[in-house]
Amino acid sequence: MASKLYYAGIDLGGMSAKAGLFDPEGKMIAKSTVKTCKEEGFRATAKHLAGLVRELCSAAKIPVSSVGGVGVGTPGIIDGAAGIVVAWTNFAWENVPLASEISANLDGIPVRISNDANAAALGEAKFGAGKKYGDSITITLGTGVGSGIVIGGKIFEGFRGGAGEAGHMTIVVGGIPCTCGKRGCFEQYASATALIRDTKRAMFEHKESSMWRISPDPDTVNGLTAFTAAKEGDAAAQEVVKNYIMYLSEGILNLVNCFRPQAIIVGGGVSGQGEYLLQPVRKYVDEHLFVGFDRIPLAIVKAQLGNDAGIWGAYALAANV
Numbered sequence: 001m002a003s004k005l006y007y008a009g010i011d012l013g014g015m016s017a018k019a020g021l022f023d024p025e026g027k028m029i030a031k032s033t034v035k036t037c038k039e040e041g042f043r044a045t046a047k048h049l050a051g052l053v054r055e056l057c058s059a060a061k062i063p064v065s066s067v068g069g070v071g072v073g074t075p076g077i078i079d080g081a082a083g084i085v086v087a088w089t090n091f092a093w094e095n096v097p098l099a100s101e102i103s104a105n106l107d108g109i110p111v112r113i114s115n116d117a118n119a120a121a122l123g124e125a126k127f128g129a130g131k132k133y134g135d136s137i138t139i140t141l142g143t144g145v146g147s148g149i150v151i152g153g154k155i156f157e158g159f160r161g162g163a164g165e166a167g168h169m170t171i172v173v174g175g176i177p178c179t180c181g182k183r184g185c186f187e188q189y190a191s192a193t194a195l196i197r198d199t200k201r202a203m204f205e206h207k208e209s210s211m212w213r214i215s216p217d218p219d220t221v222n223g224l225t226a227f228t229a230a231k232e233g234d235a236a237a238q239e240v241v242k243n244y245i246m247y248l249s250e251g252i253l254n255l256v257n258c259f260r261p262q263a264i265i266v267g268g269g270v271s272g273q274g275e276y277l278l279q280p281v282r283k284y285v286d287e288h289l290f291v292g293f294d295r296i297p298l299a300i301v302k303a304q305l306g307n308d309a310g311i312w313g314a315y316a317l318a319a320n321v
């Protein structure tokens with residue numbers, strides 16, 4: 001008998017939660033958002049998330065009983081097998097049984113949880129840029145560097161959900177201090193935040209740079225400033241971009257040397273640069289890999305699902321597809 005079950009995927013963030021409802025054919029048929037608040041505690045958050053699923057069901061005019069499972073991508077260290085948030089420091093959550101609490105608010109519907117970056121990686125792997133590949137690693141270049149490792153179509157979570165934190169690989173020993181308390185982490189060099197910091201520094205060192213014309217007020221510098229000026233031929237901006245690409249590539253090649261996936265998927269705002277970013281990254285990675293692309297091919301591609309990657313990955317968790 002063909003399954004007629006619906007599934008819900010939720011992407012829980014610090015300020016809000018986004019959710020999608022998927023029909024038995026795997027099509028997203030409804031989408032909604034609810035505000036979350038760290039003061040409210042996990043039981044209230046679980047209630048809000050369950051309410052979000054009920055709201056999606058009523059929007060789609062289906063009974064809650066036809067939902068076969070709910071997946072949730074949440075920040076923090078997540079033990080997926082146990083359904084526990086081991087730690088989410090922003091919300092002061094520690095060993096919180098999030099999955100069972102949501103399930104209890106949804107008449108016992110099975111709930112599976114994973115880290116949000118892992119869920120986004122699973123979404124890209126199953127439904128986005130990684131569809132053709134069984135093994136892929138997704139890195140998201142945003143405020144930090146998020147990452148998720150998918151091997152054989154499954155998230156590699158490590159012991160108690162501790163794996164997949166590529167943003168905190170050491171790239172420079174004794175380097176720039178990181179929010180995690182360590183120095184020289186990958187995300188201090190390859191995040192959009194790092195790019196903006198380096199762009200501003202180059203601007204103050206090069207008053208003649210066309211970056212000043214693009215962003216006359218240093219407070220308006222963003223991840224585009226250096227790339228735009230570099231494309232116009234501005235030498236200082238080209239230096240910023242070259243440096244950024246070097247660090248990004250070094251991080252990628254560390255991951256590839258360890259896991260040798262078929263694809264590296266690059267998401268987040270900076271990935272909007274497309275081939276202008278990825279082509280030199282491919283060249284650098286190929287030149288520095290232990291085993292080059294001639295022996296073992298590697299796709300380095302742009303993410304496709306944007307902000308919905310987490311919802312799709314949570315759906316994949318719920319439906320076990």
Ligand SMILES: [Zn+2]
Nearest residue numbers: 168178180185
């Ligand atoms: Zn760090």
